[in-house]
Every structure is written in C-alpha cells, then in structure tokens.
Amino acid sequence: MEEAPEAGRAVRGRVQLTAILSVRNVVKTFKNGSTVRAIDDVSFEVNYDEFVCIIGPSGCGKSTLLRIMAGLETADSGQVLFRGEPITKPTPKVTMVFQTFGLLPWKTAMENVELPMEVAGMPRAEAEGRADRYLRMVGLGTFLGAYPHDLSGGMRQRVGVARALAIGPEVLLLDEPFSALDELTARALRVLLLKIWSDSSLPTNNFVMVTHNVEEAVMMADRIIVMSPHPGRVVGELKVELPRPRFEHLRDALFFDTVDKLMGMLSSNAEEQM
Ligand code: ADP
Secondary structure, X not given: XXXXXXXXXXXXXXXXXXXXXXXXXXXXEEEEOEEEEEEEEEEEEEEOOOEEEEEOOOOOXXXXXXXXXXXXXXXXXXXXXXXXXXXXXXXXXXXXXXXXXOOOOOOOHHHHHHHHHHHOOOOHHHHHHHHHHHHHHOOOOOOOOOOHHHOOHHHHHHHHHHHHHHOOOOEEEEEOOOOXXXXXXXXXXXXXXHHHHOOOOOOOOEEEEXXXXXXXXXXXXXXXXXXXXXXXXXXXXXXXXXXXXXXXXXXXXXXXXXXXXXXXXXXXXXXXXX
C-alpha cells in the first residue's frame, strides 16, 4: 500500500485547507515571428485535496499554464510552487494526462506505464508492480500486453491515466482529457477519475483539470478558475457548492443554476473582448 503524504495534509471538511500548489504572477510570451502573450500575470492556488478546473475559450493559455505547472515549459516571470518549492523541471510529484494520450505506439500498455518510472530510476520490479496495479485499477487488467493501436480511445486514455498515476504524484494535471472521446466513454472516465481523486488510500488527491466544457467543470470541480484570452488572464473564480456524488444530481435546479452562473461569467468576458 502506498503511503498518503501526511505533512500539511488537510482532511476534507475538518481542517483548514492550505495550498499544495501556488501559481504566482506567471507570464509567458511566445515569439515565433510574431509575439503572442499567452499568459499575463496569472495567479491562483490549489488547496490540499481540491479538484480545481480551469475553463476558458480556446487560446486563453490553459494548456500553456498547465505545462508550466508540470515543469514542461518555463515561465518568463512569476513561478509555480509545489509545497512552497519552485517547480523548474518535471517532477514525479506533479504529473500530467494529455488530451491526445501521448502513448508510444511501439510499446505495450505495460511498457508505456513503466517508462516514466524507469526514467525516474525506479527499480524495474517495482515499476512493473506499479504498472500492473494501476492498469488493473483503471480497468485494463486484461490488456496489459496490448499495443495502443489495438485499444479504443477510451482505453488509451485509461493507459494515460495509469501512466500519470503509477509514479505516485501528489498533483495530477489533466489537459482536456475527455475532449477526444465520445460522450459515453467520457462519462465513464469522469466517474473513474472522481473515484481516484476521492480515494484517500492513494497519494493523488489534488487534481487540476483544463476544460472548455461548462457542465463537465461543474460536475467535477470544487472550484473553477475562469480565464479569458488575448492575453490569457484569470477573470473570475466560482466555488461549486453542489453535494457529491454529483452524478445523481445532474437534473437538480442547483446544478443548472451553477452551470448558468458559469456560462454568465464566460459570456460576459467574451462580450468585453469584442
Ligand atoms: P488554450 O489551451 O487555452 O487553447 P494555449 O495555451 O494552447 O491555449 O495557447 C495560448 C496562446 O499561445 C495561443 O494564442 C497559442 O497560439 C499560443 N501558443 C501556445 N503554444 C505556442 C508555441 N509553442 N509557440 C507559439 N505560440 C504558442
């Protein structure tokens, strides 16, 4: 059994939450011929045990921000702190699930999940054991030796989730993980991810998910960060007060009210951009 980290850990509903991840005044400009300010002075925090969604229209810098949080991209100024320490390169403590899965086609499901652990220097037997455990956890116990081209989109994303979790991160970053999947497959994966997020016997209970789907954000998040483009800025924040599990409450008035409120925040900013 993996140990859940104790230091500073908050117990949902009982202890005051503090930040596990802090995004502080992050600025990022791309210069490829023209200059694009992708992110302009973005700050927010991710509290212990929180499920945070980042929502905004295409081009508002959501993916760039997530890549900076994962240490895959550097900010021009500002910083991202994990437990108070700046993230300057990829770390096994903060891992990412990609929109287009990012699996190596010549490796099996097991090999794809083992790879980041081997790169991190984990002994082979331990990496194998963890890959096996997490692939079973995501429902792929009978597909350990399958290659990506033999798997459906939903199954490939399950491998992506197992790969990101197997190394034992504390923070999972998800970049529009369902947008390449059909709605029924996406629904099953949302349920799976919420189960993993709320399982306190696992070390990964802090999720940050980028989405442009309003209902999805309201279904999943404790708190939603709203961004607007050109340049990418945080323009609002919405705390989602709906009880969990929410899948039983998707027809409740409170669910529709929250969706409307978020739609209002997004469209008022879109009008201001015009
Ligand atoms: P989102 O995920 O919200 O759609 P992105 O982070 O992908 O937004 O992009 C934000 C802005 O930065 C866009 O204008 C995009 O064209 C630009 N951008 C992103 N990555 C690069 C890059 N590698 N080179 C140049 N411009 C980029």
